[in-house]
Amino acid sequence: MDELDELLNLFNRVVKNLYDFTAPADKQIERLKGFAVADEIASDFSDISMKYVKILFENEWITGEQYQDFLNIDKKLHQMSKTNKDIWDENALKNAEEWKECRDMGLEILKSLGY
Numbered sequence: 001m002d003e004l005d006e007l008l009n010l011f012n013r014v015v016k017n018l019y020d021f022t023a024p025a026d027k028q029i030e031r032l033k034g035f036a037v038a039d040e041i042a043s044d045f046s047d048i049s050m051k052y053v054k055i056l057f058e059n060e061w062i063t064g065e066q067y068q069d070f071l072n073i074d075k076k077l078h079q080m081s082k083t084n085k086d087i088w089d090e091n092a093l094k095n096a097e098e099w100k101e102c103r104d105m106g107l108e109i110l111k112s113l114g115y
Contacts, residue, residue, distance in 0.1 A: 013052055018109060021106045022106040022107050036088070045074065054067075072105060
């Protein structure tokens, strides 16, 4: 696999993760049944996608502004984990304003990427 294929693969994985991240809570819960859903969603974003996003930014596949948008979501997720332990259950995933803001921020990135 050459570098171009690898970058395309990373880009596609990031887009898929964004679709999962921004999906309605009911769909997220259904998809991740048996897991701590909110934890999984945050972990997929912060621990996996952010590594790929950094590589994409370094290779000029995303703009500085898009990279900053990813960093802003990552920062928000970290703040949520420090300030509110109640935000990590399925009820909060459905109803908490913080999760709505995260989804909205993710949707803005998807739009900026042309999706």
